[in-house]
Amino acid sequence: MSNRLPRIIKTTIARLFSLHVLVLLAGALLTTSAITIGSTNASAETGAKQLLFINSHHRGYGWSDEVESGLRETFESSAVPIELSVVYLDTLRHDALPIKEKLADILALKHVSEATDLVITSDNAALDFALAHQNELFPRQPIIYTALKDFSTNAYDVNTRVTGISEYTDYQQAINVALSLHPKTQSLAFIGSQREPHNQRIIDIIKESVVPVLSSKLDIEIYIDKSIDELDDMLSELPTNTIVFALSNTLPKIDGMLYSPAETARLLASVTPFPVYTFWHSHIGHGAIGGQIVTGFSQGKAAAQLALQVLASDVDAPLPSHQTAPASLFFDLEAAKKHRIDKNLLPEGARFINYQAPIWQEYKTEALTTLVIVFGLLSLVLAFVLLAKRQTETIHQISDENVELTHALDINQETLDDVTHQLEEVNTIDDLTGLANVRHFNDMLDKELRRASRYKTPLSLLLISVDQFDGYIHTHGEEDASEQLVTISQVIKDTCQRSSDVLAFLLDNKYAIILPHTTRDNSKVVCQKLHDGLKQKNLPFILSKTGAITLSIGLSSLESTADRINPQHMLNTSEMMRIDAERKGGNGTRSDVIAIQSPQNTIHKD
Template identity: 70%
Template sequence: MNTKIISTFFRLNTLPVLGVVLGAFLSTLLVAVASSNASADAGAKQVLHINAFHRGYGWSDEIESGIRDTFDAMGTEIDLSVVYLDTLRYQEETVSEKVAELLAIKQVADATDLVITSDNAALDFALLHQKELFPKQPILYTALKDYPADGLNTAINTTGISEYTDYKNAVDLALSQHTDARSIVFVGTTNEGHNKRVVDIVRESVLPAYADILDTEIIVDKSIEALDAELSQFPAHSLIFLLSNTLPKSDGSEYSPAETARLLSSIAPFPVYTYWHSHIGHGAIGGQIVTGYSQGKAAAQLALEVLSKDVATPLPSAMSAPASLFFDLESMEKHKVSRDDLPEGTRFINYQPPIWQEYKTEALTTLVIIFGLASLVLAFSLLTKRQSETIHQISDENVELTHALDLNQEALDDVTHQLEEVNPIDELTGLSNFRHFNDMLDKELRRASRYKTPLSLLMISVDKFEEYKSAQGEEAANTVLTDISKVISETCQRSSDVLAHLVDEKFAIILPHTSRENSHIVCQKLHDQLKVKNLPFVLSQTGAVTLSIGLSSLEASGERINPQHMFNTSEMMRIDAERQGGNDTRSDVIATHSEPGSSSNG
């Protein structure tokens, strides 16, 4: 697969320098176009992705990742160019027109086979300039908010994936879990067109369906303080549905999505359901979610279908984006929602396997030994009965039986001792193994809670390790893991630090008495030391082996934190760093009931 990504950035800091920036941007774009045209493989399909936002914005980056990963997996030669409209920063029509002029200079009408747009502003732009820029090219949209798929088939040569959510279906699911509910409250904002449409949809098509059986209410554009006062007036058996991914502060700015979910869940004594993936894991109990990554995959699959057919073949009809149920097991337990009552296929976070599952090998071994001993005892008993002809024979058999039992008891004691004294060291790297890491994380969290000291957890993975192993072989891959373990040991030399090799390419570091800021310094040292080590890897963007690091930090607090929660938070940050291209650190602060944390990326 050879998917080439050509990213066109369009960002202006001030309108007075519009001409200068556009001039520089135009020169850069023309060079990029000439370079990409010169390097494009013969016969490759040319796909233009118009992104309504900017690189680094998590939502649209997920969409782009879904598109790119799907193209890569299918093995089709595609040159993928990306244009960013930057509409979250700039709303001026002049900017949009300049982008259209630059695309006209690029001659996309002749050099493009298909156009993919993500989010409403990108589709509006494509349709506005369809006649001059895309007169023959199919336009496939994705992440189109709050429009049913069957109502989007009227535009010429256009189809795609609608992000329309069945808000009523999510409410019905929640009511099936809370049969004693007396009222439902929808919380949202109207600060953007999308948010206002959501509020209008719920008010017009959802509330009337429950007006005769429940008390219903929509609260919009209220700060957390105002919501706290209003929600206290609702009856005990109420449900909250979060319609917007952010809520306003009293000063007019907005909380982050994670802060929004944490704060609303902390002030509300009722279950909080959501329609936003960014709220899961931050206090919301769950909801019916459409993710950016799943929409990107669906759009890419539709694009491959269109590109494989004759130009005269009618485009497939628009379809709804794939939605999944996401639930937080910790929040479910808090509000007494049974996992068994949720539909099959529901996805969970904060899942901790039963202890018998974790130690099933040891348990089965012990049972086999006990069964073997019981069989020996029974065999000797039968033998004794058969050989009871004389008192002397009976005595001899008793001596033999006792001796055999002693030997087997010694064997059982040895095996039991081996099970109890499991080696805490990983043989390959010399670091702690996964079991010792789990024990130490629990102990360090207890210690941090007892003495109110900070604690940080790093989850680390080697970027594109499977590709490295396939290209270089098992022995070279093990050598790289050993080299990385040495880098970790040389970087973290405090006796209190816990350095562990978990499995395959994954490592972990527990940093007691270490704040988030100081942990970022450790992460940067790891990146720098590995760069100095310079382990060659031709498939890496840097030409050498790199790491993706996920960091979660617990600030000084007396609150007890579940080890699995901290593990999951660091793992989610590591996955986020990996999806952003690797060689990076992403971080979050573990929230406590007394001090809600805020999340940010390193």
């Protein structure tokens, strides 16, 4: 029983491992599905070149995805129809040799040796896989490697069917760029790790080719596989003018694990006040100032261009020699600003992140459009101003002419008024009766009141109306009525013959008599003479109680006073007396005396 239990356990483990391998193989089968790219629809087009891309890693790994993006972009822009198939080795998560062998068997079953025209590999594991199975899978196909991590290519020179893009970088040039930005540098600190083979290779290159050149001028320190705390202590002892270079993309944790590239850059930038330069694209944007960087995308483009060159050449022609990966100077302008590095001092042709373009450059199109619109609006405004100015000048001219015309009209009006006034002064006589007209009466009443006030003399005013004259007009007609008015006027003239007396014919068939220097008693005598004179004329009027035309007279008299009396006041007093006479049956006189007792006027009636 005890012997069977270990056997069962072993059997179970073996079955689980086989199941795991089958799952991985199924994933590999899925990832080897063909993906067509190119400037035309290569899947539907016969004669398309068949390319196999072997990726050391998995879908979603940034570095190798960039390599693939560089391949695709270059092939898409070419005129060659290409069908690209992709295989993922997934070595970062699984490095089991049986998986790779099974994958090789799957590729053999798919007859890639006959269906493939060229093979491209990404990173060292993919190249090793292709070379290990070259004879059975790729006996005649050219193999182009890319992203080879700084390993020497001498081992591949003897293989006539292999060439590619090496990731080897001129580290000395990158260090010289950093030194040019920091001319007062006293020491260099290189920080790296030997946990991964490609990182060890970079350390070896620095020790072999860089340190001997710079050691005579600068103090050089190399820290390998140090923890962040250890690096913090060691870097704090270095001179002020020190530059730090990150040789490895990752650094070890205390528990033996590795920090991610982004974490590595952020930690290095946080533990030291010195500027940090790097050779890794994954460090850019996480605290490192920059450096000479080889990107996966640039290597993918270079490998694709090399593949197109090989496809265009004869089958038996030798392959081009391997090439160095295109490197670019990358800088984080925020990190550079933190260490007071002027952007204008950075090398020409360098690439930047966190670059804030001048607002005029960022919005150049909008600015030009705005300028055109503003210019158009200014032109419209200028045209409007000129038009308004011209209109204003025209308006001013018209206004000046209007002023001149108005002035001429004013002169003419003044002349007309003068003539009218002269005519009015000349024509003071009523046309019908031959007595003074209303205007002359009003002027004379005002003058006589002034004179009476000045000389303290009495003044009397008579207002006379014909009793029931409207009935007379209705009974005898307008013409006969006018004749009777003339007759009454003659009676008035015959009664009041003094040159100082003012005899007037007013509106509404009324008469007025101004008697200067005449008291009320004397004025009553005049009134009675008027009644008697008209009675003698015996002007027939059937509606009258007497059978003839009679008069109603209102009399107001002003006694001697120095106070001024308003003409209208005296006129109103005489009018009230006239109305009172009419109410009492007419053919009579009612009178008032206007006596002045300062400060009020008092009216005495009788």
